[in-house]
Amino acid sequence: MTTAPGQALLTITRRPETVFAHGHGSWLTDEGGKRYLDLVQGWAVNCLGHSPELIQRALAEQSARLVNPSPAYFNRPMLDLAERLVALSCFDRVFLASSGAEANEGAIKLARRWGSRQRGGAHEVVTFDHGFHGRTLAMMSASGKPGWDQLYPPMPGGFAKARLNDIASVERALTPATVAVMLELVQGEAGVNPADRGFMRELRALTTERGLLLIADEVQTGIGRCGHAFAYELYDIEPDIMTLAKGLGGGVPLAALLCREALNCFEPGDQGGTFCGNPLMAAVGLAVVNEVCRPDFLADVRQRGGRLSLGLQAIVRDHGLVGERGTGLLRALVLPHDRASDVVAAAHALAPVGLLVNAPRPNLLRFMPALNIDDAALDLGLDLLRQALRETGA
Structure with missing residues (x-):
């Protein structure tokens, strides 16, 4: 019989039972081998992705x-x-x-x-x-x-x-x-x-x-x-x-x-x-x-922020959501209901690839990807987000 992880830790937050083993760039892999596209990055901490x-x-x-x-x-x-x-x-x-x-x-x-x-x-x-x-x-x-x-x-x-x-x-x-x-x-x-x-x-x-x-x-x-x-x-x-x-x-x-x-x-x-x-x-x-802080790197961040914003705006139109907002690669998607935590859970459970997003408010999802995330990963993240919204009826 297996024991849920975290039994020796002081309870400070609710965590899924996933235990991450390693990460590279925009990706995390758990102990079971499942991969997750990470658009949280430690709450905007891993600016160059995991283990650069x-x-x-x-x-x-x-x-x-x-x-x-x-x-x-x-x-x-x-x-x-x-x-x-x-x-x-x-x-x-x-x-x-x-x-x-x-x-x-x-x-x-x-x-x-x-x-x-x-x-x-x-x-x-x-x-x-x-x-x-x-x-x-x-x-x-x-x-x-x-x-x-x-x-x-x-x-x-x-x-x-x-x-x-x-x-x-x-x-x-x-x-x-x-x-x-x-x-x-x-x-x-x-x-x-x-x-x-x-x-x-x-x-x-x-x-x-x-x-x-x-x-x-x-x-x-x-x-x-x-x-x-x-x-x-x-x-x-x-x-x-x-x-x-x-x-x-x-x-x-x-x-x-x-x-x-x-x-x-x-x-x-x-x-x-x-x-x-x-x-x-x-x-x-x-x-x-x-x-x-190189000028060319920062210009790329602005370009990626624009790409993420446009992708989120398309999701707003297609799914009848409230809107998106933010600056650069710190962005939010506003939902018309208080089911953001359901979307986070559904995104995490997607298979074969999961998606990590954050819900700082009951009606809102936050995105803080690596600053050097490539366009393919951004587009995949938007596709996975659409799937999570569909699965929750959101």
């Missing part, structure tokens, strides 16, 4: 040289990655971390440290309804996911909420204690909701006028996901602080907090972490950034 040679090589070469000398010392990959990110962006300083939540916590700490020095102790941060910034206590409180700010009471305070694309709601949320406004330029967990260009221009102008910091959470949108190195480039604005993770490591745990020189105000000991800036992860990040 570039990452294998970076890990092998760096692990043979130096793994972790402690964050108390410099190492060459740490320095090189920081310099590369500065050269690509509008920022001057970089702090390397291991997860998006950790980077976002660092952004709040930095804003509050700056507020204590430059704004008379201002510490409140305006965030947005339906936003998502991570699963630490503070980042759950900062997030706008319904009920999250009360899940583990007492929760950290200091986060006021506004509505995305509603500048008046931001103005109402501001107080003399406000130090910053923090948002995702595309709300991923909320269902791929992009900020409007006009709203972002107004928000940048408002924060500048009031002397507030603008923090861009680009954990999901950064490193090519939206067809540019960073999504803020789409809006013709420059934030004061930005956070990165997910695609930055291409599958390994790596994150970054970037800021302008004027915000370089941590005192020694204020911020850190055992694995922050370790050379093993930094070497991978540098290899990933150098590959993804």
Whole structure:
């Protein structure tokens, strides 16, 4: 008698009983030999697909040289990655971390440290309804996911909420204690909701006028996901602080907090972490950034994003769905009912080839394929999606 997998794991989510054994590019294979076309890629983490040679090589070469000398010392990959990110962006300083939540916590700490020095102790941060910034206590409180700010009471305070694309709601949320406004330029967990260009221009102008910091959470949108190195480039604005993770490591745990020189105000000991800036992860990040942030690679991402969008629009027309939306290769399909989880299950069960998609909302499917997915795999994914929709009557 076989035992269901996961009996020794703490229950944190519902998982199918599939156990994956290996992956390559856009494909995963389970222990039974069934293949799955993966349009989730670890929630936009595997920007170059599963187990790319570039990452294998970076890990092998760096692990043979130096793994972790402690964050108390410099190492060459740490320095090189920081310099590369500065050269690509509008920022001057970089702090390397291991997860998006950790980077976002660092952004709040930095804003509050700056507020204590430059704004008379201002510490409140305006965030947005339906936003998502991570699963630490503070980042759950900062997030706008319904009920999250009360899940583990007492929760950290200091986060006021506004509505995305509603500048008046931001103005109402501001107080003399406000130090910053923090948002995702595309709300991923909320269902791929992009900020409007006009709203972002107004928000940048408002924060500048009031002397507030603008923090861009680009954990999901950064490193090519939206067809540019960073999504803020789409809006013709420059934030004061930005956070990165997910695609930055291409599958390994790596994150970054970037800021302008004027915000370089941590005192020694204020911020850190055992694995922050370790050379093993930094070497991978540098290899990933150098590959993804080439102009020709980013142009291809924009082309593939357009192809995926057109394919999803055709599915909307043929199946009578509500619509599709997104930016680059971060896209969503809106259903006319709350049966997205049924479609996910049906897609997973397809034979002989399964399809992996994500349902962040009951009526919505999200797509985050590898940035280098080829046209044949994209078209196959759309065909498999149509099959799953038919099988569920969706």
